[in-house]
Amino acid sequence: MERERALRERVYRAFCAPRESFATNDEWNDYLEQREDIAFNLVEGIDQAETEERLRRVEVENADTIAANRAKEVEMEDAARPKASAMQIAEEEPELPEMAGNRAQRQKQLATLASGWSMELVKKRAIQEAFDCLVVPVMF
Numbered sequence: 001m002e003r004e005r006a007l008r009e010r011v012y013r014a015f016c017a018p019r020e021s022f023a024t025n026d027e028w029n030d031y032l033e034q035r036e037d038i039a040f041n042l043v044e045g046i047d048q049a050e051t052e053e054r055l056r057r058v059e060v061e062n063a064d065t066i067a068a069n070r071a072k073e074v075e076m077e078d079a080a081r082p083k084a085s086a087m088q089i090a091e092e093e094p095e096l097p098e099m100a101g102n103r104a105q106r107q108k109q110l111a112t113l114a115s116g117w118s119m120e121l122v123k124k125r126a127i128q129e130a131f132d133c134l135v136v137p138v139m140f
Contacts, residue, residue, distance in 0.1 A: 003043075004043045007039065007042045007043055008039050008043070010055070011035060011038050011039040011042065011055060012035070012039075013066055013069065013070075014055055014058045014059045014062060014066065015031070015034070015035040015038075015058060015062075016062055016065050016066060016069055017031060017062070017065075038051055038054055038055050038058075042055070
């Protein structure tokens with residue numbers, strides 16, 4: 001299953017033309033059929049040498065587009081990767097002897113700020129819950 005996924009991923013990366021680049025539905029469907037033929041042949045081991053050669057030709061033809069798409073994928077992966085938080089930065093700072101007693105308190109403050117928690121949120125929630133208890137259901 002993993003082998004099939006890897007082969008199909010390779011084929012789909014090579015066949016990366018968007019739908020808009022085809023004038024008719026028939027051209028688009030022919031393109032998709034060619035892509036699926038190559039993927040199926042590679043997965044099933046049919047005409048391996050000829051199929052590999054067809055795929056290599058497509059990869060060479062679309063090398064610029066493939067590289068651009070790969071660069072976009074890398075950018076998206078980097079954007080999805082979490083950035084360093086205030087807690088992580090605080091943990092990496094060297095500890096000075098005079099600050100040792102305040103370190104735990106400082107980390108707690110940074111964690112509180114990073115989470116977005118504030119005493120104002122507690123007050124608002126208490127008020128909301130108090131008013132929710134006062135509402136009397138109306139019978140229709």
